[in-house]
Amino acid sequence: MGAEIDLAEEEAATIFSAPRIRSRLAKGGYSIAAFRETLTWGRDRLYALFHDGVPADSLVHARAHLVDEVLRAAWQKFLPEVTQGLTLVAVGGYGRGELLPHSDIDILLLHSGDALELHRKALEHLTAFGWDIGLEIGQSARTVDDCVAEAAKDITVITNLLEARLLTGDGDLYRQMQQALTPDRVWPVPAFFEAKKAEQAARYRKYDDTGYKLEPNVKESPGGLRDIHTIGWVTKRHFNAQTLAELRERGFLTKQECDELFAGQDFLWRVRFALHMISGRREDRLLFDSQVKIAQLFGYVDTDANKAVEQFMQLYYRTIKTLSCLNDMLLQLFEEAILHADEAGADEPEPLNARFQIRHGYLEARDDEVFRRAPWALLEVFLLLQQNPRIEGIRAQTLRMILRDGRFLTDEVRTSVKARALFMEMFREGRGLTRNLRRMNRYGVLGRYVPEFGRIVGLMQYDLFHTLTVDEHILYVLRNARRFAMQRFRHELPHCSEVMERLAKPELLYLAAFWHDMAKGRGGDHSQIGADEARAFCLSHGLSHADASIVAWLVEHHLLMSLTAQKQDLSDARVVADFAQKVGDRTRLDYLFLLTCADIRGTNPALWNSWRESLLKDLYRQSIRLLEGSIDQSTLERERADQARAQALSLLADRTISAETAEAVWKRFDGDYFLRHTPAELVWQLPAIAGVQEAALPLVMVETIDERGTTVFVYTRDRDHLFGLTTGVLARLGLNILDARLHTTDDGFVLDSYVVIESDNTPIASAMRKDEIRDALRKVLSDPEVSTIDVNRRTPQRLKHFDTPTQVYFSQDQARARTLLELVTADQPGLLSLIGRVFQKRGILLNAAKIATIGERAEDVFYVTDRMHRPIADDKVLDELREVLVRTLDRREAA
Incomplete structure (x- = not known):
């Protein structure tokens, strides 16, 4: 296989050679069609080479070389005689010679001023031609002075220009720009380094400081390609190095670390190349649909233990973990080389104990053999960081030692009293626990000390419920638990x-948070x-x-x-x-x-x-x-109902409604009504119920009564399809239903309450929105001819990638004479309305519902009876109900 890949790489170099590309363009007379056909041919050849297993670095460089030759040929077509005052320069990622199939092609038109005006018409034709042939070009036109002025103001500009590469035109002008942008003229190395560190920190915050989310960004998430770019930019600015390989030559990376860096970069390039290929556009996000396709493309297959997509994503997460670690170490080394280069010998280390000291604010091992002599010190490092929060982190050379010597955390060390005491002390210390467990995980120590944790590093679950890998989720839960103990998060x-x-x-x-998953x-x-x-x-x-x-x-x-x-x-x-x-x-x-x-x-x-x-x-x-014995089960319900009434009457004392009026209304309602509503809700509902005439029904009220959400209350004569119609209207309005409390009086009136929130998880904010909900419900519920609601909302794209077969379970609540129906199915717009339609057609009355949408799954519980308010005990009836629910929800057919 290796020989075949080598041949394919050689083929790539041959196929995209300058003479071959120029020959194709010449045969087509340098027409638009010839250029477009050449780019299409090149894309198809790159895709074929990808499938042949050619390393991604060869592919991205080949794509850049193809575009180089196309742009040079276009320049010759429109500006054949121009040799002075105009220069075509590749910048950014294109300047590095790295192009994915649909990457932006960033170019700089460097000019002397007069030349721009002299050749403006030809340049306009060149720009239009680029778009005509299908190149997505991002273009700027600047003089050398413009470049210096813009670069001085903006770190992104100097970064783009740092990667500039001459394509064609006036070479002297290009060299003038390079000389004008040296560190002694603009952005000195220390300032550049600090700015890139700040830029990376801001980017990390944008992604919540984790690359382990459900749909990561291969380029921008922590541990992604942008981390490698950051290393490259600092390397180029400080050392004037042209490739990352020079980091090894300068002693910043060992051979193994260099291999890991390039292997990680090639893997991420390969993933990103596949994303562009399967989506047909620039795409850097590993969305659900793409994850499945790429897993198949990379040869993964489902097993009993893990799906193919989960295996692929675990490799992805483990790769970015390695790259994050290298990024930490290299930026620390750069900081010492750039910011502390003049302090050698001037800064005396501060001893902490016989093994560790503090230098430049970072923890440092006192000699190179610390972890080999005392492997338990691999745990002590992180406890010291907890106990000394003034320490900023681990010094790069010590971090390299941790990575090198982690293998000494053997079973013998793990079972030693010293190691166990250190690890438990971290949990008892509390302060800084999550931060340092994260460090332990990133640097491979946590998984070595707790092998069970090592198994779940990078493990993802392919659903919308779990938004993080299992290891990252555990550490987030631990973080949340720690915040309960911290005054600033109270x-x-x-x-x-x-x-x-x-x-x-x-x-x-x-400890429970650490072990729970x-x-x-x-x-x-x-x-x-x-x-x-x-x-x-x-x-x-x-x-x-x-x-x-x-x-x-x-x-x-x-x-x-x-x-x-x-x-x-x-x-x-x-x-x-x-x-x-x-x-x-x-x-x-x-x-x-x-x-x-x-x-x-x-x-x-x-x-x-x-x-x-x-x-x-x-x-x-x-x-x-109950646990403290202040009340027993037999009296709990009665006391809660009585308490709700009493508190509501107390709240009514300042209102125009008398206790007699309240009791006159409430006597129609049984104890369940008072159990299911808070005193605030009872007080809110009472005046409206007492004052409404039957001709004015349905009564619909919408209010955010407390912090839980917004309550939609419906009071009207009972009628067919009421639940399905109500939930259908709410779904059509884009609301998420959290809870349904349905109550029917003996004299045939319903008091239904729905707790709803907006799609962004917030209560209803504006009076106009509340009026919209109220009017929509009144219009539908007051029309006896309306029996169904077309929700008319498309299923979100991300829900379409999951297959959740409908499951229906029944149990009996004998004490309350009702049947519990537990439903697990794929979430979809208007789901509750569909279910309500099924219930209505089969003569099933709904008493209450507990609504839980868990990612892509709806896990709802319904309390139902037959039309005579009896539990449904006939197995045949239940089996038929199960069958129709499965058929309706899985096939989206009408019930």
Whole structure:
């Protein structure tokens, strides 16, 4: 195979030789058609060479060479006699000689001033010709003085010009520009270096300081190609080096590091080349659809353990991890060479202990053999960083030693008392824990010390629910848990911060966060496997059996609270009592509540909203009362209903509605109505219900009553298709439904409440928008002829890449005489309206719904009865309902 690739590389060089390209253009008479055909031929040949396995660096350089010859030929066509005062210069990535199939082609028309005016017409023809033949050219025209003035003002301009390459024209003018832009004239090396570091930091912030997102940007995300470009720019500015290979010659990289750098660059180039090829345009984002196609293109196949796309993406994430590490090390080396070059010997190191010292604000090993003599010091490095927050980071030479000597973290070292004590001290220290675990992960130490963590490094799950790789998700959850203990983040979730203050041992929460998803990707129940491993880990690291049991229990049940709050009816005291019984005591409840909040926020930021927070807090507070014995299950519902009424009456005291009027209205409603609504909602609804005449129905109100979301309330005579129509209108308006509470009185009126948010996860903000919702619902619900709603919204593109077969499960709620229908299906616009239509046609009444959209999946629970308000117990009826739901939702057919 290697010989075949070598031949293909040789073929690439031959195919794109200057004589061959000029010959093709000449045969076509240098016409537009000849140029277009040559570019098409070149693209097709590049695609074929890609499939033959030619390294990506050969392909990007061949593409640049093809464009070079095309532009030179075009110059000769329109400016054949011009030799002075005009120069065609490649800049930016094109200047580096790197072009992907659809990359922008950035050129500079360097001119003397007079020459521009003299040849303006020919230049206009040249520019138009470039677009006519299909080249996406980004062009600027400047004199040498213009270049200097613009470069002095803008770091991006000097960076582009730093990579300038002469294509054709006045060579003397090009050399004048190069001389005018040397570091002694503009952007001295230290200023340039600081600006590029700041630029990289700003770019990282744009991507939330992680390259491990679901759909990364191959070029711009941390660890991407732009990191390599940054290294190259600094290298060129400081050393006047033309290639990254010179870093090895100058002692900045070892042979292995240089190989890793070039292998990573070639892989990312190959991925980016494939993105351009399959999309037919400039595309740097690894979107879902592209991930699947590239995985197939690269030869990955599904296995029982991992999909092909997950295997490919794991390689991608591991590659950017290596490149991020090299970027850290090289920028640190550059900083020492550029910013501290004159301080050699002047800055005495500050000893920390027998193994480490501080130099220039960075942690440094005191000799080259530290980690070989004492491998446990590979952990001590990061504990020292935690204990000394003034230290900015790890000195480059020490980082190189960590990378070199990581292999000495053997089983013998991992099981040593010293290593285990150091690792546990990091968790007990707390401060700086997440930052330094991230460093440990980036530099390969964490996966070596905890082999279970090493298995999930770069592991992604191909869905819209998990927005990060498993290792990065774990560290985000740990970060969220740490923030609960930090005063400066108290404003984010004050209730969580209050609960955190009660924890006697915060390190147990951190350990549970660290282990909660550790067993992902191994088959089986990751919660149970992880719990067993977490218990063994804690015991081996000196924790008591009681503390190890708490951590293991949290890992095993880390989904319990979120599933209970989001999928079950919290107005049912038995649901809360069952949850409280599983938790067992207040201590576990506190830990589980905090772990749940941290986990949801770390899984997908879009999932966390005020509504979910309110559900968790409600379940937490109800459970406390049961666990502390202040109330028992049998009286919990009655007391909650009575309390809601009493609080509502208290709130009504300042209003014109009397208690007698309130009681007269409320006597029509049973206890469930008061359990499902807050006192604020009862007070909001009451005056409107009391004052409305039946002729004015339907009554529709829209208000953001509290921080949870916006409530849409409908009061009207019961009618067919009501749920389907209401949810259809809300979906058509682009709203996301978080909750549905449906209530029908004995005299045939409905009181339905929907909690909704905008598509950007925010409550309804403007009065105009509320009026729009209210008017749309009134128009549809007041028309007896309307029985269906065409949502008329296209399924978002990113949802189309996932296949979620519809699954339907039934269970019986005997105490409340109703049937629970749990539905898992692919999310789509108007989903609830479709489901409502099915229910209506089959004579099924909907009592309540818990709506949960998890990425590309809808996981909803419906509480239903037959038309006689009885649970549906006939297996035949349930099987038919399951069949029609599957057929409707999977095939998008009408029910």
